[in-house]
Amino acid sequence: MIDDRRIDIYALAGNEWIRHSSGRVKDPAPAPSRGEWPPVDATELDIAYDLFGYGPAFRAVTALWRRGDEIFAEVEADAFPVLLDAAVHATALAEGPAAARVPFLWTGVDRYRAGARRARVRLLKTGPDTIRAELHDDAGEPIAVVESMLTRPLPACQTMLYRPHWIEVPQTPADSKLVEITGDDLRAMTTKALEELHDWQQTNERLLLVTRNATGPDPDLAAAAVWGLGLSAAAEHPERITLVDLDATFPLDRVPSLVGGSREPQLAIRNGVPRALRVTRAVPSTKRPIDPAGTVLITGGTGAIGSLVARHLVAEHGIRHLVLTSRNPGPIDVDADVKAVAGDVADRVFVDRLIEQCDPPLTAVIHSAAILDDGVLAAQTPSRMDAVLRPKADGAWVLHEATKDLPLSAFVLFSSVAGVFGKAGQANYAAANRYLDALACHRRAHGLPAVSMAWGLWDAGLGDQISDLARRRITAAGIAGLIPEQGLALFDAALGSDEPVLIPVRFDGAATELPAVAGLRRATKRRWPQQPSTMDLKALIREELAAVLGHDDPTELPDDKPFPDLGFDSLTVVEIRTRLAALTGLDLPATLLFDRPTVTDLATYLAQAR
Missing domain, CATH: 3.40.50.720 (NAD(P)-binding Rossmann-like Domain)
Structure with a gap:
């Protein structure tokens, strides 16, 4: 309903019209100019829509960056309201699901053109609860501006409760080492899995660790324990181990042709289709089932x-x-x-x-x-x-x-x-x-x-x-x-x-x-230079060490001090090796930081390996 410059929006519920929002029409402000794109000195972020429970039609954010209090995003949608909604998504995706907020009051919404299906969005935090949003097209022409969007936080039970679910993923055929753990005894099966994993650690092969009915509706409990054990091993050796769960009759020899090249940590093959585990928002319950009389x-x-x-x-x-x-x-x-x-x-x-x-x-x-x-x-x-x-x-x-x-x-x-x-x-x-x-x-x-x-x-x-x-x-x-x-x-x-x-x-x-399992669309990660100097390598290694050890200033880490003296434990060694492998693209041995126990030794090894 429009009355002069006032707008009220109603929806019919049964026989009653309920007002959902109100506003006033105003003349648009001058269009803002748009800066360089992609934004300079901004960090590209992963996009984890699965953690928010959005369906495919509402996953409008395709790229995401952050620079201080500014958030930048590229969005695609079939309708203008979805483009605006994507601004809310971009904020939530950058802040994380635990900080999820919902828009409550929109002020100063100016629309400069209709029909846009793509937008480059700049979001600026203007207060503890307010955000300014600017939308431009690929040519830099303005689409819309929201002068102020007031948000309210969602309670913990709506933002921090998830459930597991399985999604279909493409087949990825490749040769990999195949090990199946069978049996019906908890201790025997976990012991067998440990033995197989210890033997595998002496190799450079990719491993498919196979169970039967570890993830079904009525799972085998011992197989499920093996699954958990294998997941920990996969976390220690990223992208080198995939857990694969089969039903009772699926042929083992078909597994490599379906998922041998997968980098997913956990897959279940059901009816010949590989499925990957994801988590998504769960609906909180208000039921209080416990009988207080007992x-x-x-x-x-x-x-x-x-x-x-x-x-x-x-x-x-x-x-x-x-x-x-x-x-x-x-x-x-x-x-x-x-x-x-x-x-x-x-x-x-x-x-x-x-x-x-x-x-x-x-x-x-x-x-x-x-x-x-x-x-x-x-x-x-x-x-x-x-x-x-x-x-x-x-x-x-x-x-x-x-x-x-x-x-x-x-x-x-x-x-x-x-x-x-x-x-x-x-x-x-x-x-x-x-x-x-x-x-x-x-x-x-x-x-x-x-x-x-x-x-x-x-x-x-x-x-x-x-x-x-x-x-x-x-x-x-x-x-x-x-x-x-x-x-x-x-x-x-x-x-x-x-x-x-x-x-x-x-x-x-x-x-x-x-x-x-958050189902991320990964941001483009920083790669190491193709031909770094020894000094560059030392600086890059110190950055990774500082990130893991919690040091604010990487330059304070000495080049010649043995890693154990810096406060390393066995898990720190694993984490540093994993980070270096991801950054360099090299398959680094598990004993690397023991064999090359200082920044200088490690830099020399990496220079030669590249």
């Missing part, structure tokens, strides 16, 4: 995260009876009937006795028990694997077996993104967590309640136990820490979901890398 059992319940959840259940869900177990339970101050019990949750006798003593009867299980024993792939052993599998995987299975005939209202597994994305140095932890995700799917397939929450980093619990170097490594991989309020909001949003596996994680859009 007892809730929380394993790891007196730890930092377990005790946060316990207090939250009492305060927000009305739970009055809690049993908290851990290896060494401490006191917890909460206004409810709480019993803290020491014991091994992987011991069936202990768990059965615990359940029998619940009064009122057990109504929900939350399994958050876990330990860490990180180490590079070459240092992983069956005993280190067992130490991490026991409290997490074995404990989850015992809880499942002990409660599968009880009328539970909730069965919640605290998993980790390590089992979804793969995390270098956490082969045992990734295996245990992928097992939990598979168990949730198994229970759902058999009509039992279950949800596995594959958590990102918390600024509490195990997240507080990692070193500053490990935290920088996680942050560089695109994952920022959740504060307790965010984590508990995500717990509520996932608790009543219809999905068996959800991924509560805070992605950092400013990170140098994001997990492959």
Whole structure:
């Protein structure tokens, strides 16, 4: 409806017209001039639309850059409103999904020409919540200007909750080493996978590590653990290992002809079609399934995260009876009937006795028990694997077996993104967590309640136990820490979901890398010069070392000091080698930084290798 210069936009809902927006028509301001394109000194960014849940028709941003408070984008769309909407997308894509905001108030919208289907967009942050947008065509002629776009943040449950899904990808035939891990025993299969991976590390071959039904609707739990282990190895050796999951009857010898040349870390072949894992936004649930009249059992319940959840259940869900177990339970101050019990949750006798003593009867299980024993792939052993599998995987299975005939209202597994994305140095932890995700799917397939929450980093619990170097490594991989309020909001949003596996994680859009499952369209990465001098090589190596070690000034790193004396650990060695391999395009040996242990030695090697 237009009344003089006032515009009101209504939509019909049933028999009622509802006003959705209002505005005023004004004379357009003078058109702004456009600067150089592509923008000078701007950094090209990856585009991770999958993390925002946009469908194909709305993926209008085709290129993205950032320079300070300015964001630049190229967009293509069939209609002007979509071009404007793409300005919002560009801001969100540059800031990352954890900082997602929605436009609330548009001021000073000037349109200079109609019919444009391509635009070069410049966005300038003009305040904490406001952005100015300028759209030009390829010739530099103005299309539109938004003087001010006021945005509001979305709550954590709408921006940090994801679900896994599989998409079809093209066939990539090529020869690769093929290893299938079969069996039905968790320890035997993970031990076999470790042996095969250790043998493969002595070669320069690409590896296809094959499982059967690790990712199906009712997965094989041991195969799923192998899958998690393999993902950690793939993260340690980027683009050299691909996990391939088959159904029971698919011929093994057909795998190379379908995916032998793939650089995807994880693929499932179903009905002869390769599919890659991606994550996308999940719909938060408002359901509160836990029956407050019963007892809730929380394993790891007196730890930092377990005790946060316990207090939250009492305060927000009305739970009055809690049993908290851990290896060494401490006191917890909460206004409810709480019993803290020491014991091994992987011991069936202990768990059965615990359940029998619940009064009122057990109504929900939350399994958050876990330990860490990180180490590079070459240092992983069956005993280190067992130490991490026991409290997490074995404990989850015992809880499942002990409660599968009880009328539970909730069965919640605290998993980790390590089992979804793969995390270098956490082969045992990734295996245990992928097992939990598979168990949730198994229970759902058999009509039992279950949800596995594959958590990102918390600024509490195990997240507080990692070193500053490990935290920088996680942050560089695109994952920022959740504060307790965010984590508990995500717990509520996932608790009543219809999905068996959800991924509560805070992605950092400013990170140098994001997990492959984010479905990125990669930006063009900086390559090293074709013929760099030794001085250039040393400077470039120091930049990479500083980025990994967290040094602000690369020039402060000495050229002749051995790497171990700079604070390197085994995972740092892996990360530096991986970064150098990506930048140089060279296939660098795993022992490179041990054989060439200073900046000078490494620069000499790279000069000769190129």
